[in-house]
Amino acid sequence: MDLAQLLKDLSESSGVSGYENMPADIITKAWSELADEVRRDALGNVIAAKKGKGHGKLLLAAHIDEIGLMVKKIDERGFIRFATVGGFDFRTLVAQEVIVHGKKQLKGVIGAKPPHLQAPNEQKKAYPEDEFYIDVGLTADKVKELVRIGDMITIERKVQQLAGSRYAGKSFDDRACVVMLTACLSRLAEVNHNLDVYLVATVQEEVGTRGAAVAAYGVDPDLAIAVDVCHGEFPGVRADRGFSLGKGPVISMGPDTHPKILDKLKEIADEAKISYQLEASTSAGGTDAWSIQVARAGIACTLVSLPLRYMHTSVETLDLADIKEGGRLLAEFALKADRQFVEGLPCF
Amino acid sequence: MFLKELSEASGISSREQEIRDLIREYVKPNVDEVFTDSLGNLYAVKGKDKVGPKVMLAAHMDEVGLMITNIEKNGLLRFSPVGGVDPRVLVSKPVAIGKNKVIGVIGAKAIHLQRPEERSQVLGYDDLYIDIGASDDEEAKKLVKTGDVVVFATKFQELGDLLLGKAFDDRAGCTALIELTKCEFACPVYFVFTVQEEVGLRGAGPASYRVAPDVALVLEGTTASDVGETDEANYSTTLGEGPAVTIMDRSVISHPGVVSMLFKLARENGIPLQMKRTITGGTDAGKISLSRGGVPTAVMAVPCRYIHSPVTVMNYNDLQHMVKLAEIFVQEIAQKGVELS
Amino acid sequence: MKELLEKLTQAYSPSGSERSIREIIKAELANYETKTDALGNLIVEKKGNGKKIMFSAHMDEIGIMVTHIDKEGFLRFDFIGGVGAYNLPGERVRFANGTLGVISVEKLDKIGDLKRESLYIDIGAESREEAEKLVKVGDSAAFISPFIDLGNRVVSKAMDNRSACTVLVQLMKELPETDNHIVAVFSVQEEVGLRGATTAAFSVAPDYGMAIDVTATGDTPKGLTMEVGLGKGAAIKVKDRSIMVHPYVKEKLIELAEKNNIPYQMEVLEFGGTDAGAIHLSRSGVPSGVLSIPCRYVHSRSEMIDYRDLEAVLKLAKAFAGADLQ
Incomplete structure (x- = not known):
């Protein structure tokens, strides 16, 4: 499996929360080559089963949706006003290229007032959110013919390869972690592992970890690991909130972490000489782990994260080496965690 | 009752080991079965095979506190809150860290070194550190580690006619639940000590899904603001006037049938009972009432002043009245069932 | 249907105290056997061997x-x-x-x-x-606020959401011939967090969910930036804070509206939520949509709707109830 290519394909595909078909098709194809069975559930979660020795049922989740925009009004001159789907910093939208997913794909730009026309000191304030619009270069009639209220809009950005094994692009949150699951699956295809593994590319995480909630109910696992991005270190980020790129995945400690899974992950990483970092996070929530943990009668759960700089921009930056190390960690876990371990999870 | 022991035990949300082990020892002799689930909820079951409505009584074991998020080069510890902790209550307090209860203090710049305007500024989580006396990170790491949890180092004691301690929210409810395990009931009763209430009512939903009760009663410690400058309209509850029943809060509208049953029984048995007179906050009842196809649920709570701070104050009589009324309530349910209207 | 609308909007029933509106609706649907659950949801069923569709209109008010x-x-x-x-x-x-x-x-x-x-x-x-x-x-x-009839436009308190209750009562009275298993839920406690629909959806375990509720409009002086307006037909929701409407359900509603010449408009709401938010996350997921009745001045004592929109929503609800779903 060419992980860099998969990362590029997933990143450049469009799949705003609720409309994840394009990346879902890509991952279905990739996983079908490696898993026993791949299916989609009622909300569109992609679920791949990879049977092991039956020591227990492990769910691995990473989300494939991305934040995006949605047409909410087309004005009399054909400019498109939009709503957001997921959390945007509007300052990152100024002068961006976008794709409007109408009857056909339309290229658009988000306008910016030139300095010549600005009042003095205007540049010291961010643009007000209600003054943003998209220009697709067509007349109002033509726009209304091609674009419907409720159509999706995505940021257009090609993946950029930076120095070494670092890449920049959009939607690495969290498709980079879907790539990590794929790295794990590639390894599992070659070994006889203890746990039955269910990989889930979840939908609608960015609007409230919704896909994971129903996927966890449907799969009904014994234990689960959610995989999502955390913040990469960067000037101005507190040392306990930002993690190094290239030093391995981050194992999280917080309310949605089962202590025994945490210890097991650390033990397995040490044995297999996988480098990892530790995060103590009390601001739980905001990842699929939050939904999975409380599904049905409660699921032993934890969170593994990938350091990512500039989250929720279109130049999110990561190190491919971390993806590979993370995949190795997850695979080693599925290989080595056994029945006795699984049966011990409810025993506090 | 074991209020002192429970109050002094540590059990930050999702790290409830110590308090859970303590409660397990107390309830074991009184019930048929004790077990835990994958989140750490503790279940004590009595009369599982009896006929009659299945009753779930719940109280949360966890308390608010802090977690160490980083050990700085100079040996000071960075931390974040677990649950709702107002940083203004932290300044100038001792705390206990991790399993070994390493003692640390949360200091502040001396008043002599401050500019006058600094004194009106809140010291927030970006400004506060815990000092355990370590001279650098190497020494600190021998005593504590990132991810360790931190509790207020408050000793349980009498305060005039009242009681002073930490975590009466919800160790008061846990104490009541332990007392109730001693009673004999004619119906199946599940005593559930839940986890992670303070970080979003996390434990109760899965617990209720597992138990699938016919009716549930949540026993809590709740806000009382019957003090100082507070207008009487904002007291919420009053110490010494009996436990308080929640009609509505941000998480639940208590089942009207259960609420009126509680008031009727209180009246008939001469037990003081008040209404909670604000609708702020949320409890496990929010999740329990919405699990599966819905569960008639109500909340009864011991009024506590200065909740979520190192110095919580309550009246012991309110707790005793709560135990008594809860017992009578379950007996009544066992006999007459749940009135849905 | 206007008389029914007046009767239902004028009924007393804030969240948690839905008894009186429940009794009125029960009497309207006396031909059905009805069921009230632990939270007070009123559940009315027409059995069938086809897809199970749960319609939900909340009957509580602020x-x-x-x-x-x-x-x-x-x-x-x-x-x-x-x-x-x-x-x-x-x-x-x-x-x-x-x-x-x-x-x-x-x-x-x-x-x-x-x-x-x-x-x-x-x-x-x-x-x-x-x-x-x-x-x-x-x-x-x-x-309290009286019902006033301005012609096409009608005004009252609690148009949110008794206008939708009116549609759902009427739908159950005029159900088309269909194999689909139709469940109408008049839900409680929507205004305090979609609570009634949460438990009802678990009990009903439907194949599809369809909430009927009011939505805001952008057709008032210097109002919201949104396309929805009174008198422009049934609003088919695309998103609000509680749901991304399932693309299949959304497209199906558009197809049915166009086939049956029912006036419709698309709705993107940047705040608020409806029962569908709870239904679609029930158990292992339920593809769900929302039929909205455009309503000005929502959560005031003078909520205004257009009667023609109400009729369009009823028609589209009927078409969906009788639709052949995958």
């Missing part, structure tokens, strides 16, 4: 709850659901037992100081003792 009665007999209160303080002075309320009261406000230095805590209710009592004979702490009240 209101207030008394939190304190002072020595002079004035009541202090908090809100049930999304009530704004700024337009309350001068409004009137009614309690379950028929007690009436008016809302007023303490003397303020600036109008901007108006907040919930500065409001009180006067029920005409001269002392705490007299007031407590009529009302006690914990009692709920609903706002």
